[in-house]
Amino acid sequence: MNEDLSPIQQVVQAHRRGEAAGLYSVCCSHPAVIKAAMRVAQRYDTLLLVEATSNQVDQFGGYTGMNPAQFRDYVQQLAQERGFPLERLVLGGDHLGPNAWQGRPAEEAMAHADTLIAAYAGAGFNKIHLDCSMRCADDPATLDDAIVASRSARLAAIAEAAAQAAGHPPPVYVIGTEVPVPGGESALADAGAPTSPQAAKRTLEVHCRAFLDAGLNDAWRRVIAMVVQPGVDFDHSHVQYYDADQASELSAFVADRPGLVFEAHSTDYQRESGLREMVRDHFAILKVGPAATFALREGLQALCQIEDELVPAERGSRLMQVLDEVMLAKPGNWIKHYPGNAQEQRLLRRYGLSDRCRYYWGEAPVVAAVERLFANLATVEIPLALLSQHLPEQYHEVVQGSLGPGSADLLEHKIGTVLAQYARACNRNAAVNNAAAIC
Template identity: 45%
Template sequence: MPVRLDDLAQGRLSGRPVGITSVCSAHPVVLRAALRFGRETGATVLIEATCNQVNHQGGYTGMTPADFVAMVEGLAAQEDCPMTQVLLGGDHLGPNPWRHLPAEQALAEAETMMQAYVAAGFRKVHLDASMGCRGEPAALDDHATAARAAHLSAVAEACAAQMDAPLPRYIIGTEVPPPGGADHILDTVPPTDPAAARETIAVHREVFEMAGLEQAFSRVLGVVVQPGVEFGNHNVIRYDSASAQSLCRVLDNEPALIFEAHSTDYQGTAPLAQLVCDGFPILKVGPELTFVLREALYALDLIASDLIPGYGERPLMQAMEALMLQAPDNWDRHYSGTPEEQHLLRHYSLSDRIRYYWTAPQAQAAVNRLTEALRGQHLPLPLIWQHLPGADHFAGRPLIPEDVLIWRVTRSLASYHAACFPDPKGA
C-alpha cells in the first residue's frame, strides 16, 4: 500500500510503525525494477538522486535534475506505474560538489542546483551544508551548517512558490557514514550521541525561526543520524537496537520528526524492520541494488561462458576489469592492498564502486553482447543451480535476460518492503 511522508511520524506515535524504501540509484535497470515493484505492490516508489550524481552541471551521470526526472517518467510509463505513486528526493543538496571553491562560489552553485531540483519536481529535499569549503574546517559547526541550510531552504521555498508547486518537505542533519560505505574493515559504529542530535534539531529550529522560515521548518520531516549501521568493502555492521535506544528517545520530545538512516544496505529484513520500529522509517538503499545487479550480470556471464560455444571466458568481467584499470579514479583511492586484493575489490566490494562504470560505452557493449547471446536460450536447470541459485523458474524456457536482472534486484527490494510494515511485537 502507498505510504505518505506524513504517515511516518504518525505511525511511530500510534504504535503502528510504517516505513518507506528510498531507492538511491540512477541505474535504469534498478529504477525499472523499483517502478515495476511499485506497480505490482501499490507501494510508494521513493527515488532519490544525490548532489554529486545529478546536478545542474550534469554530475557524474551527466544528468541534470530535469534529465533525471525525464528518465524516471519514461521508465514509469513503460512499466505502467503512475507518477502519482512516485516521490522524488534530492540527497545531500548543498555545496559538497564544489567544496574545493571558496564558500561564496560553492554556495552560489548550491543555490542554482537547489532551484534546478525543485523546478524539476523533487519534493523531498535533504539540506546538507555541513561540509567546509576552501579555507574552512572540513566539517562546520551546527550554527554555520544551519545558517547555510536555512538559506538553501529559502531558495527552495521561493522556487516552489514561483512555480505554484507543492512546497518541499525537508531532511536536516548530515550523514555520519561516508557515502557509499567505508573503505576499511569495521568492527563497530557507535550511534550518534543523543545530545548531539538534540543540539542539531534545536540549532536548526532557532536559525530557521530567526530567518523568518518557521513555515519551512514546520515541513522538516526528519533528521539524519547514525543508528550504528554501516558497511565497508568487506563486511556489514548490523543494527543493534539496544545500543541505539538512548538516541531513539530523542524523538519522544519531537513528535513531528523521524530519523533517517543512511547506509542501510545489506542489513536484511529483520534489522531493517527493527530500524522502522525504532523511529528510522526511511530506509535508504543504493549500492546493494547495483551490487546484486552486478551479481546477476556476472552469473549470466558465467552461464554464457559454459553454455555458448565461442562466447569466451567471462568476457563481461574481462571488459569491466579493463575499463576500471583504464579509468581508476572511481576506485583507486578506496581499494587498498595487493594487486590481487584490489582486483577482488574492483569486482566484489560491498561498496560496489563498479557501479560508476556501467554507463561507459565499453561496458554497455559487453552487457549487450551478453544479453543478446543468451536471449531466447533455454537454460539447463543444473547450470542455473550452479551460477544463479533461486532462479529455477527461468530454466527450460526462452530466456529474456533483462527479466533475470529485474528479478534479482526485486529480491532485495522485497526485503526492504517487508521491513517497512513490521510487527512491532515481533521486530
C-alpha cells in the first residue's frame, strides 16, 4: 500500500485494483448518528468518512452554529469519547461553493465561497466536494459547464493554499455538474435516468482543462470522483431503486479511467443488494444522510412509546409533540417540501422519507425534551416485552447479551442497522466475517 496516498485514495486505489472496496459518507451532525457510525466502522473495520454540508457548517456557523474548525473539534471529541482512532476518521466538505449565497451576484457569492473553502481546507477537511453547479443572481439561466469548472478550479486553488498553510495533507477532490440540490429530495419526477456517458465525459474534460489552465496539475491528480446521477433518488414517500442495467453504460465509462470513481448522492433507503451493486459498478462513494436521521427519529419515537407505558403522563417528555410544535412555529425547513392539507402535512412532518425534521433536533425545546426522555427512562427498567414490541431488533441483541438496555445504546444500535448496510456494501470481506452482526 502506498503510504504517500491519503486513506481515501488508498480505498479508491484498492477499488480500482478490483477489490470489493468502497466508501460510505455519513452526512450528519447529530451526535447519536456520528456515534452510531463509529460503532459500525469499528465493527466492520472501515474508514469513517463524516461530511458537513455547506448549509450545515460554514464560516458564519450554518444551521448547526458551527464553523469548520468547530465541527472538526466536535467530531474528534466524540471519537475520543468513544475510543475511535482518529487515524481512521476522515472529514469531508459537501457542496462547497456559492450555494448559500446564490441569490447574490456571482462575484459576491464566489467571494463568500472562497472564504468557505479556505475555512474547510484550513481546518483539515481532506475530502472536498467542489460544487459550483448552481446559478447566481446575475448568471445566465443555464450555467455552462465551463463556468462551473472554472469556478471549481478557483476554489481548488484556495483549498490547496489553505491546507498547505495550515500544515495539512493536500485535499482530495470530487467534481461534477449533475449534482442534486443540497438537502433537496423534492420529487422523484425530477430524478430521471442515469447521467449519460457523453455528459460525464464533457464534465471531466472541462474540469481537467480548467484545473490545468490554473496550474493545478497536482490537484487534478487528486480528483478521485465525479458526482453523477446513477438513477437512484427518493422523495417524501417513494424510492427510486438502483437498476444496474440502466447504469451499465455510465459504469463502463469510468471503468476506462484509472484512479477515478463515481460518487452517488441520494442513496438513502436503497436495498442493501443495490448498494453492493453500486459499489461493484464503480459508484464507490455512497452518500447517506436522511436515512440515518430517519432511523434516529424512529428510535426516539419508539423510546417515547415505551416512556408512555412506564412514566406518568405528567412527567412525560412529550418529545414528538414538542418536535411538531417547533416545526409548526418555524416552518422554513419543511413548508416548501411538504404539500397537501394539514393532516397530510402532519404525517409528512413525522414520517416523510425526506426527513425534514432532521433540521430541528438542535432546537432548544427539542433538545430539552430528548434529555427528559432519557432521564425518565433511566429511572425505570424497560421490560423485555416492551423492547420486543417497539424495538424488536434491539430486543434480540439485548437478550443475546451483545447490547446494553440503556436508551443511548438502543438508539445508536437502531441507527447502526441502517449504516451497517453501507459498511457491508463497502467492505464485503469484513461483511463475511461479521455476517451474523447487525451493526
